[in-house]
Amino acid sequence: xxNNNMFFIANWKMYGNTGNIIKSTTxxxxxxxxxxxxxxxxxxxxxxxxxxxxxxxxxSNISIGAQNCHANSDFGAFTGSINxxxxxxxGAKYIIIGHSENRNNNDETNLIINKKIKSALSxxxxxxxxxxxxxxxxxxxxxxxxxxxxLKIGLKGIKNFNNIIFAYEPVWSIGTxxxxxxxxxxxxxxxxxxxxxKLKKSINPKILYGGSVNPKNAKELAQIKEINGFLVGGASLxxxxxxxxxxxxxx
Ligand code: PEP
Numbered sequence: 001x002x003n004n005n006m007f008f009i010a011n012w013k014m015y016g017n018t019g020n021i022i023k024s025t026t027x028x029x030x031x032x033x034x035x036x037x038x039x040x041x042x043x044x045x046x047x048x049x050x051x052x053x054x055x056x057x058x059x060s061n062i063s064i065g066a067q068n069c070h071a072n073s074d075f076g077a078f079t080g081s082i083n084x085x086x087x088x089x090x091g092a093k094y095i096i097i098g099h100s101e102n103r104n105n106n107d108e109t110n111l112i113i114n115k116k117i118k119s120a121l122s123x124x125x126x127x128x129x130x131x132x133x134x135x136x137x138x139x140x141x142x143x144x145x146x147x148x149x150x151l152k153i154g155l156k157g158i159k160n161f162n163n164i165i166f167a168y169e170p171v172w173s174i175g176t177x178x179x180x181x182x183x184x185x186x187x188x189x190x191x192x193x194x195x196x197x198k199l200k201k202s203i204n205p206k207i208l209y210g211g212s213v214n215p216k217n218a219k220e221l222a223q224i225k226e227i228n229g230f231l232v233g234g235a236s237l238x239x240x241x242x243x244x245x246x247x248x249x250x251x
Contacts, residue, residue, distance in 0.1 A: 005038045006222070007165065007208055007229025008246050009128060010236030011067060011096060012045045021045070021053050023239040024062075030243055031061040040229070041246070042094050043236075044128075047082050054091030065094025065128065068102055071112050073119035084116075084123040095120045096231075098130040098154060100171040110153035117154060117164070127164045128231065129154060130210070131192065135172035144191055151195050161196070165206045167231040168192055173211025175234060182224065185209065189226045215244035222249040 012020070024043065031041045044065040045053050054064045070081035087095060097120060098113045113129075120127045131150040133143040147168075155161070168189055173179055180188070189207050196205045209221055210231030221227060230249075235241040 005040070005228075006249060007040045007042065007206065008242070008249075009040075009042045009065070009094070009096075009167075009208065009229065009231045010044060010242060011099070011210075011231055011233045012043070012049075012237055013067070013101070013233060014046060015237055016045045016049055018049070018052060020237060020239075021049060021056050024053075024056065026239050027243055027246075028057060028060045028062055030246065035250070036246065037061055039246070042128075044094065044096055047087075047090075050087070050090035050092050058091065063093045064091060065096060065126075066090075066092050067096045067099065069095060069097070069116055069119065071115040071119065073122055084119045084125055087120075088123045088125060092125065094126045094128060096128045096130060096167075098150070100130065100132055100134075100169060100174060104134075104171070110150055113150075113154045114156050114158075117158065121158065121160075121163055124163070128167050128208070129164050130167045130169050130231070132169040132171050132173075132211075133188075138170070138172065143188060147188070147192055148195050151192070151199065155196075155199055161200050161203050161205065165208060165228075166192060166196065167208040167210045169210035169231060175212065177212050179212050179217055179221070182220075185221075186224060186226060189224075193226070213245060215241055215248050218245040218248040 042063045044067050066087045070083045097116045102108045133146045137146045206228040208229045209227045213230045213232045214235045
């Protein structure tokens with residue numbers, strides 16, 4: 001049975017404008033209804049829209065998050081960069097860290113990700129920590145080792161995982177329309193849980209799935225009991241599709 005407190009995180013990537021914010025009114029209405037009030041709906045727009053979006057949702061059941069940050073928690077001479085203090089000042093409560101588009105395009109290493117997570121936690125931001133294997137890792141049967149390394153280094157020296165949500169996102173599934181087979185997904189998520197429990201005993205980690213979630217596959221994915229919600233990219237820019245994903249999860 002589907003969980004009653006799922007996360008629906010919208011990752012707008014480098015898209016979006018104030019028009020998209022206005023369209024989110026329909027999502028706000030849904031989030032404020034009794035049926036959905038226990039769910040966590042979080043919008044992660046580009047940095048430039050964070051504060052405008054926060055103003056739009058601040059009296060609603062919706063929260064705002066950033067998509068990345070600079071690894072330095074202090075202010076400094078880092079032209080064009082945004083640290084977690086600046087993110088916090090926009091009203092954001094969440095932050096996505098370790099997204100594969102940053103790992104792969106911006107040379108973000110596991111160690112840099114570890115610094116970013118520490119910086120976010122020190123500002124009391126909730127972290128959406130993304131992990132996932134590339135297609136070549138999957139083909140080489142290296143998924144377990146890749147996930148283990150990402151988790152081990154990413155979480156190094158962090159004592160409390162309470163403010164960390166894990167997003168398992170197979171890189172080959174992001175933006176491709178392809179989702180993992182049910183058995184593969186359950187196996188990988190259970191491995192993620194096992195690895196986290198080895199690093200820190202007695203926590204009950206929240207694991208989200210991300211990769212081509214859409215209104216057609218949301219219901220099937222949500223029936224996997226290990227999944228506590230979705231990180232949605234492309235489909236989240238369209239308020240109707242995003243609402244459909246949320247509704248399909250429960251119908
Ligand atoms: C993402 O950006 O994290 C993502 C899952 O994208 P998409 O839903 O478009 O595959």
